[in-house]
Amino acid sequence: VSIGNICRSPIAEAVFRKLVTDEKVENKWMTDSAAVSDWNVGRSPDARALSCLRNHGIETAHKARQVTKDDFQTFDYILCMDESNLRDLKRKSNQVKDCKAKIELLGTYDPQKQLIIEDPYYGNEKDFETVYEQCLRCCKAFLEKSH
Numbered sequence: 001v002s003i004g005n006i007c008r009s010p011i012a013e014a015v016f017r018k019l020v021t022d023e024k025v026e027n028k029w030m031t032d033s034a035a036v037s038d039w040n041v042g043r044s045p046d047a048r049a050l051s052c053l054r055n056h057g058i059e060t061a062h063k064a065r066q067v068t069k070d071d072f073q074t075f076d077y078i079l080c081m082d083e084s085n086l087r088d089l090k091r092k093s094n095q096v097k098d099c100k101a102k103i104e105l106l107g108t109y110d111p112q113k114q115l116i117i118e119d120p121y122y123g124n125e126k127d128f129e130t131v132y133e134q135c136l137r138c139c140k141a142f143l144e145k146s147h
Contacts, residue, residue, distance in 0.1 A: 001080040001089060005035030005064035007121050007128070008081045010045040012106060012135040014053050014060040019139055025147075030075070034067040036088045041066055046121065052128040072096040079106040079142070081117040109141040110134060 002009040013033035020026045035041070043064045044050070053060060071078065072093050078101040080086050086105055093099045107115040117134050120127035 001034050001036060001067055001078055001085055002082075003035060003037050003085065003119065004040045004121075005033055005062075005066075006040050006043055006046045007049050007119060008117055008131050008135070009033035009035070010060055010062045010064075011049050011053060011128075011131055012079070012081075012117075012139060013062060014058050015132070015135045016139040016143070017060075018058050019143055023143070032071075032075075033062060034065050034071060036067060036080075036085055036092075038066045040064040046128075048120070048125060048128045052125070052132050056132065067092065069096050072099040072101050075101045077101060077142075077146075078103045079138075080104070081106060081119070083116065106138045106142070107134070109138040109145065111137055111141055 010033050013031055017031045020029045041064055045060065045062055073096060078089060080089055080103065086103065089103050093101065093103060105115055107117055114134055117131055120131050
């Protein structure tokens with residue numbers, strides 16, 4: 001989960017989906033990404049995010065959506081990108097009766113200990129590449145840990 005769901009979280013979602021597909025465990029996972037805000041609802045990911053994924057042989061048809069109460073009750077994990085996402089999600093989860101989701105920073109799984117995945121929106125291609133590398137490391141580690 002990220003603020004607008006057009007840069008970081010769709011990259012993480014697409015990376016994770018490819019990992020579970022490659023490992024033939026995609027039927028065990030329901031993978032999605034969402035936004036804390038409603039700014040970009042219905043929009044495709046940022047063109048730079050799409051081109052970064054394409055460079056790594058990954059396609060995505062994701063459309064931005066906002067996180068819902070159901071998400072807190074349905075998903076086992078809600079992994080987010082930075083401290084402000086974490087704060088917002090914890091606040092929202094407090095308003096949900098039976099919150100089942102464990103809310104964590106995706107970066108807590110990074111073997112290189114980069115806790116925060118910075119928003120590349122105002123950056124350049126290289127910043128998107130950094131996000132991709134971080135998401136790949138974190139998603140791999142998360143998948144190993146939760147197998």
